[in-house]
Amino acid sequence: MRICRLLGAFAALCIPPIAFASGNPDRGAQAFRACAGCHSLVGGDHRTGLSLAAVYGRRAGTAEGFHRYSDALRKSTAVWNEQTLDWLRDPVAFIPGNALAYQGLPDATMRSDLVAYLRAVSEGKAAALKTPALPDLKTVEAGQRVKAIGHCGDTYRVTLGNGARYPFWEFNLRFKTDSSAHGPRKGEPVIVGAGMGGDRAQVVFAAPEEISVFIRNECP
Numbered sequence: 001m002r003i004c005r006l007l008g009a010f011a012a013l014c015i016p017p018i019a020f021a022s023g024n025p026d027r028g029a030q031a032f033r034a035c036a037g038c039h040s041l042v043g044g045d046h047r048t049g050l051s052l053a054a055v056y057g058r059r060a061g062t063a064e065g066f067h068r069y070s071d072a073l074r075k076s077t078a079v080w081n082e083q084t085l086d087w088l089r090d091p092v093a094f095i096p097g098n099a100l101a102y103q104g105l106p107d108a109t110m111r112s113d114l115v116a117y118l119r120a121v122s123e124g125k126a127a128a129l130k131t132p133a134l135p136d137l138k139t140v141e142a143g144q145r146v147k148a149i150g151h152c153g154d155t156y157r158v159t160l161g162n163g164a165r166y167p168f169w170e171f172n173l174r175f176k177t178d179s180s181a182h183g184p185r186k187g188e189p190v191i192v193g194a195g196m197g198g199d200r201a202q203v204v205f206a207a208p209e210e211i212s213v214f215i216r217n218e219c220p
């Protein structure tokens with residue numbers, strides 16, 4: 001309206017207010033699969049991205065307990081609603097410097113469906129799509145529990161709770177931590193990943209300080 005007034009005689013050039021058609025939340029639940037690799041809809045369940053359980057109506061960069069916001073998002077004053085969530089068309093252009101490694105959702109119908117779904121979930125009117133549960137590393141079998149790790153030359157030898165021992169080329173064994181409720185017990189690392197007989201795996205510890213003290217320099 002303001003633009004019309006400013007243009008005066010050229011009122012025919014009025015720019016119409018941007019319309020945001022209300023989307024279909026059922027279809028939006030399907031579209032959410034594009035986000036589910038990084039985002040959960042369960043409150044407090046932060047993964048690569050934060051939980052989107054109550055994102056609608058909340059200020060950007062303020063999900064409690066999410067520690068990986070970029071400065072760009074933390075300093076943004078945007079509040080997430082139909083208009084601002086349209087940033088999903090091109091997240092990089094909307095808030096430059098944000099860390100959402102997502103190329104954008106070019107389809108306008110899909111975007112408005114998705115936003116309708118996020119709104120319905122935030123308002124408790126639609127069920128949260130289940131994201132795959134993380135494995136509970138506290139209750140694994142003996143064959144997944146790591147008893148000892150020896151390092152010799154370019155090789156790690158991993159001894160498991162069932163007595164089995166596997167050699168890995170050092171470049172193929174990853175060390176990770178999981179301090180969440182799903183993570184392993186203190187001092188009881190767990191091996192997961194590419195099959196016990198496979199050539200690649202990851203050993204998950206409860207905390208970073210456990211890693212180097214656990215690994216002994218020893219040759220068979």
Ligand code: HEC
Nearest residue numbers: 034035038048049060061062069070073098099100101102
């Ligand atoms: C590759 C992982 C990844 C994918 C896929 C992804 N996101 Fe994100 N998302 C993130 C990360 C990481 C952040 C935090 C970005 C930052 O701090 O700059 C984020 C931030 C957001 C935010 C801002 C939240 C806030 O609290 O301000 C919204 C909204 C969002 N994502 C929605 C979506 C939707 C909807 C999809 C699917 C269409 C999606 N994201 C896909 C990782 C992802």
